[in-house]
Amino acid sequence: MSTINFAAREINCKIVYYGPGVAGKTTNLKWIYKQVDDSVKGEMVSLATEDERTLFFDFLPIDLGTVQGFKTRFHLYTVPGQVFYNASRKLILRGVDGIIFVADSAPNRLRANAESMRNLRENLQEYNLSLDEIPMIVQFNKRDLPDAMPIEMLRAVVDPKGQFPFQEGAASSGGGVFETLRAVSKMVLERLAKSK
Numbered sequence: 219m220s221t222i223n224f225a226a227r228e229i230n231c232k233i234v235y236y237g238p239g240v241a242g243k244t245t246n247l248k249w250i251y252k253q254v255d256d257s258v259k260g261e262m263v264s265l266a267t268e269d270e271r272t273l274f275f276d277f278l279p280i281d282l283g284t285v286q287g288f289k290t291r292f293h294l295y296t297v298p299g300q301v302f303y304n305a306s307r308k309l310i311l312r313g314v315d316g317i318i319f320v321a322d323s324a325p326n327r328l329r330a331n332a333e334s335m336r337n338l339r340e341n342l343q344e345y346n347l348s349l350d351e352i353p354m355i356v357q358f359n360k361r362d363l364p365d366a367m368p369i370e371m372l373r374a375v376v377d378p379k380g381q382f383p384f385q386e387g388a389a390s391s392g393g394g395v396f397e398t399l400r401a402v403s404k405m406v407l408e409r410l411a412k413s414k
């Protein structure tokens with residue numbers, strides 16, 4: 219849940235990168251960490267296995283400027299995508315303000331994308347939350363793959379109702395990374411402004 223500290227004039231929001239294993243969630247965070255200035259980022263924490271798969275989460279705090287005199291601090295998290303780490307995924311979703319669903323454009327990950335979306339809905343349900351209320355954007359990542367699935371096909375699988383805004387990405391070379399983050403943070407701040 220976002221917190222507003224009036225004394226410190228600070229807004230804190232939690233953004234979670236969700237999606238199947240190897241879709242590129244950690245890669246998004248690493249790119250952000252690499253690109254943003256030291257003055258706006260904190261330490262990046264990554265808990266990973268030897269083969270670089272996320273074991274628990276990645277965490278990166280960044281400041282996204284000032285809105286109406288309030289400093290906006292975003293806490294970026296990634297979940298571990300591997301199916302058997304669901305307890306961690308559920309925990310990381312606690313208090314989420316906005317979600318970036320990173321889908322993998324590789325043909326052999328089509329089903330994993332769909333399963334991860336279903337898993338996200340289920341886990342949110344445990345907190346009595348749904349995707350009707352939590353701002354979410356879908357990032358179709360790995361658009362650089364020569365055999366990337368057509369967007370329409372991916373969208374039909376992960377978002378058949380065409381409910382969510384989406385962004386194409388190639389996170390390993392930075393494609394779409396900041397566009398996606400900007401879009402979701404805007405949605406989160408707009409929702410916050412409405413709820414006041």
Ligand SMILES: Nc1nc2c(ncn2[C@@H]2O[C@H](COP(=O)(O)OP(=O)(O)OP(=O)(O)O)[C@@H](O)[C@H]2O)c(=O)[nH]1
Pocket residue numbers: 237238239240241242243244245246270271272273296297298299300359360361362363387388389390391
């Ligand atoms: N070709 C291509 N490869 C990518 C892209 N983004 C990430 N990768 C590669 O995909 C692999 C997995 O990326 P990660 O960011 O670790 O994936 P993840 O979603 O964090 O995976 P888990 O931690 O297991 O959930 C790495 O080898 C990345 O370099 C992309 O846009 N294009």
Ligand SMILES: [Mg+2]
Pocket residue numbers: 243244245271272296297298299
């Ligand atoms: Mg990861």
